[in-house]
Amino acid sequence: MTDTPIRVLLVDDDPLLRSGLRYMLEAAPDLLVVADIGSGEEAVPAIHAHRPDVVLLDYRMGELDGIGTTREIRRLDPSPKVVLLTTFDMDDLPMRAVQAGANGFLLKTAGPDEIIRAVRDAAAGHAPFSPQSAQHVVTRVRDDHTGGRREQAARLVATLTEREREICVRLADGATTGTAADELYLSESTVKTHLRSAETKLGVGSRAQLAVIIERAGLLS
Numbered sequence: 098m099t100d101t102p103i104r105v106l107l108v109d110d111d112p113l114l115r116s117g118l119r120y121m122l123e124a125a126p127d128l129l130v131v132a133d134i135g136s137g138e139e140a141v142p143a144i145h146a147h148r149p150d151v152v153l154l155d156y157r158m159g160e161l162d163g164i165g166t167t168r169e170i171r172r173l174d175p176s177p178k179v180v181l182l183t184t185f186d187m188d189d190l191p192m193r194a195v196q197a198g199a200n201g202f203l204l205k206t207a208g209p210d211e212i213i214r215a216v217r218d219a220a221a222g223h224a225p226f227s228p229q230s231a232q233h234v235v236t237r238v239r240d241d242h243t244g245g246r247r248e249q250a251a252r253l254v255a256t257l258t259e260r261e262r263e264i265c266v267r268l269a270d271g272a273t274t275g276t277a278a279d280e281l282y283l284s285e286s287t288v289k290t291h292l293r294s295a296e297t298k299l300g301v302g303s304r305a306q307l308a309v310i311i312e313r314a315g316l317l318s
Contacts, residue, residue, distance in 0.1 A: 102126075103220045106149035106177070107133035108140050108166065110158045114205070118153065121209045128216060137161030141169055149177045150220045153212075154199075156183035156190065164197045171198035171302050178219040179303075195305045201225035222273055224305040250313035253299050261295040262316075264288055268304060269311035 105128055109115045115133040122128045131147040134140065137158050144152070152170060156163035163181050170176050180201040181194045191202045200219045203212060215225035254262060260281075267277040274292065278285040301307050311317055 102129040104129050104131045104149045106152045109155035110135045125213050137166030140166050151178045151216050154181050167197040167199050180219050198302045200303050247313050250310045254314040256298045257295050261291050264291050265295050266316050269308035
């Protein structure tokens, strides 16, 4: 637990679910729900007003659904981490969430401990996914290898420096910036500088997107 709580914004059009999530999250001493809102259209103004670290975002909402809202959030600089919540793990939805810039994807049937852990993991720079969703993403990425996406990913990775590639592989494999720094005998700020440069070259904005490209390029065992 850190001294400064992780600030969380809840976005869901069901007020009862928002209330339940708030109660669940605020039972954890290191989490603070700074606001809860009922539509995707309210998300960006709420982020400006409350500066959350993590946004827990419902997929099924009104005119602006969770995927569209994630894209709007990703245009912010800096932008908070986004974990998408949905009732059903539908086909390519986890992959679409990753492509939109989500850091994680969970089913609403997840238990309190799993949701709390997902918020902590997202804040720490990890990519929390439900087991079913993670399998869908992995399968989709592997299927993409049969087309031109593996070659495209390899070309993108080839633009990285050796150090940037080392860092990206470690982070895509689940390391934090801190552990990557320790393994490579670098400062964490240096790792973050290399990471920002690599994300710009790869055209990604989240750890999950980074992992997809590294996996497609065949750099993960």
